Amino acid sequence: MSPVKTRLAALFGAALLVLGGTAAAAAESSGHRFGDWPTWQGSPSGSRFNPAEHRITPRTVGGLGLKWAFAYPKSFFPVKSQPAVVGDGVYFGGPDGKFYALDSDSGATRWTFDLGTVDKGGVVIDGPSVARGKVFFGDSRGYLYALDQRTGRLVWAKQTEPHPAGMHTSSPLYHDGHVYVGSSSGEMLNPDVKYPCCTFRGHLDSFDADTGDLTWRYYTVPEPKAVGTWPSGATRYEPSGAGVWSSPVVDERTGTLYVGTGQLYSGTTGDFDSLLALDARTGAVRWKQQVTKADTWRLLCGKPDNEGYCPGQKDGTALDYDIGATPTLFRVGGRTMVGVGQKSGVFHVFDARTGEVSWRRQLSEPMPGGGLSGIQWGTSFDGRNLYVATNWANPGTLFALDPEDGDIVWQTPSPADGCTTGGAAQFPTVCKRAHTPAVTSSPGLVYEGSVDGKMRVYDSRTGAVLWTFDTVRDFAGVNGLTGHGSAISGNGGAVVSHGTLYVQSGYWPSYPSDHGNVLLAFGPI
Template sequence: MRRAPGWSVVLCAAVVLGSTASATASEDVGVGRGDWPSWQGDLAGSRFNEAEHRITPDTVGGLKLKWAFAYPKTGAWVKSQPAVVGDDVFFGGPDQQFYAVDARSGKLKWRFDLTSVAPGPMDDVAFNGATGPTVAEGKVFFGDNRGYAYALDQHTGKLIWAVDTEDHPRGWHTGSPLYYQGRIYLGASSAEHGGGPDYPCCTFRGHIDSLDAATGALMWRYYTVPEPQAVGTWPSGATRYEPSGAGVWGSPVIDEATGTLYVGTGQNYSGNGGDFDTLLALDALDGTLRWKQQVTDADSWRDLCNVPDSEGYCPGLKDNTALDFDLGAAPNLFPVQGRMLVGVGQKSGVYHAFDAQTGEVRWRRQLSVPAPLGGATGIQWGSSYDGQNLYVATYFAEPGTLNALDPATGEVVWTTPNPANGCDWGGAAAYPDQCVLAHTPAVTSSPGLVYEGSTDGKMRVYAASTGEVLWEYDTVRDFAGTNGLIGRGGSVSGNGGAVVANGTLYVQAGYFPMYPSGRGNVLLAFDVS
């Protein structure tokens, strides 16, 4: 049953399981230079670890499995990109648990049960747990796909606060939070696009929230669409509302010099209005709009657009505006000739670059061509910037490709397709109907290297200078977990990407398309020692 609507806060009320930490709640060891404390890696969204010096182009070929952490079988995708601070790794599982493990051994330090805050899922939507976390102020912050936001003590896992941010029955969090100057910034999307013909579509309004990091109190909220209004009925007789949707699927970034927050939005579920498919530039302090760039003229899409004979429920099929061309990826901030640019990938396959101060278009680059799969062919969760190139991957683009772009012009420096033999070897070879040559995860980089996983179950590391594959590892196999479970890898996880911190590469394996298995999925850690 869905919770009663309204803003509610739970403080220090949950049970902590398996805690072995000795530090007190008041201690904060801080974030080290080689750590990876947030989804973006830094405030600017670079997804680049400049301090990584152990995994290099000369040593990457020696990467070996260090440990595996296995999840129980749930049927849900593993989505929570880890955060790494010092000797601790923080992540959520698809089993409604949140974990802290030792970075050296993979052994459990503490575990927090999300159902201790609220027992069940939202109506008709699977509860598969936490987003990727961010670590700051001695706390671990994350959201879940019931619409809750959390702060746990970094050292003990004790609940500091939990906030129910959603009064909509299908609102949730898919993007990860960003911490900045005592605030948490977290977007909200929803599962409402999945409603069937009898569903009164749609009433969800996307939003980006600023929360007080100490208490979870709402400081400001920016809605992406006006309040949806009843405008008639669908063919089934269900009430029709519009405009709706424009969820915030990805994570935000912040320009520290100007205090500007940048975040992208998704498509309308019904109607045509509001800030859909838009890059927003907001004042981080008060949430006022500084500028916005809407990159699609019309885009109203929900799951019924993929169902035969759904024209009456998906008007965009008639005029080709059922596109699903979200800006679901996190933006990147990067300097060019003394000006800061903000770039973002779109599910249309276009990477857009704007002047960060004015919103003026600087360049655009088409990296994949939309096919019958629509937005699934384009750019998904995020890209990386290493001070020299932008690294951008495409998804179901037949095949997906990894691209290096010149940040000044958008010119393609190199492009490397998903290796053509990806479905011919390793565990994926036994499942030709599931295996696809596609890149779901956000891209990650460190000096000289680029990291990107595939739906063929392989994790790969590429040369930043040429795009050559330097190392690959098949995750579609069984792993003995440090927690006593046997897990199995699969498609390398979206909702994030690889994490590189303090000489170790971390990879979540188990995402769409799911490979048949009676086991749960795994978090894998590799190093060159």
């Protein structure tokens, strides 16, 4: 860094201390302890940074050891629900249609809630948010739930999704008496050429946290209309898609929500591949930035003989370049900025008040016909650097970026021996040097898992790997089941709270096993 940037970094650190005090006061007022991780983002601003962590440090991280493992029953679904940690409780959903609360020290089960008591067939695929004595989460059918934090009793459950393929991959965000959550869909994965594609439209919703009543809904595309037929004769609807895959964040001072959107399934219009800034009270648009000019993609775009079913295939606009990542708010030079990663491999930064572009940084080259090489779920900001990871980027790489201009402070590729050592070495055709999870940080440390099944902790100053743990193995669960690790889970990332590191292991691509996935808890031994 230049001397000026060094001084700026020091100012960032000083500002962080002020923000830490504010965060502590806010935590107390919402029933949290400073150092809790009550929501997917860690903080309402999307920092994924825990400033209160003082037990896991650059000096002690090398001594991290496994405290306990919680094993899931074998399931078709991988584990995706990032835990929330409040006090001595850990809250998360399993791929078995159940939601769990555990004791953070022992891993003992406090209570379990079965989603089948509301409606059969649901799976928790997002992380929860804990606020005001309630646990909020969504499921694969579009239900949103509120449970009593202490007992697991159902407070309310609402079917929020008017489309049969709708679901919640977006984790809820609590703010000022309301719960905000996005809606996405698997409709674009239908491989049947006779399917009347497509009628889903993405939306971000606001619900009353006490009652579950809908207070407003923002649709990302106009209502789909029949505009003709596909080559099979099936009805063709446009526009559709632009799902909200990730969690929103909020600037609590201005009451502004920020959230990203995905690609279209059909048509050419709507708020696809966009970062939206909405009024948290009304849902009105304050500004929006569309980062891709055209992007209409569904599964048939990747299939042979798709002539007429994927109009963007020939002209290069079938890209699948979602903003699937959660935004991050941060301060630079007295201005609040908002940054977000895209599956194209670009990290975008805008003025949070106006939407004006500040800078962009291309961190990986896009893959033809899909965005797997890019930035998937989310980034972290520790008051000094932004931390961003790329996925199947040959290899996926963890970056530290200067928040002022996007200059690369350091970059560390997923280690070359990741697929030749540990459990992944037995499955060379499955393993990739890739990063699916969101990035997490605490003072002096950055946490990022890999498709090779290894969880790693990095030095935030240099990018050096300080600790590695291979999860592709069997684990004896504290709940009496045997579990098996796999690729470190996406839909979230590592959670660091009160001296414990929590990691969900089990995601696509999966390593073969007769056992279900695992939640692992590590602490200084």
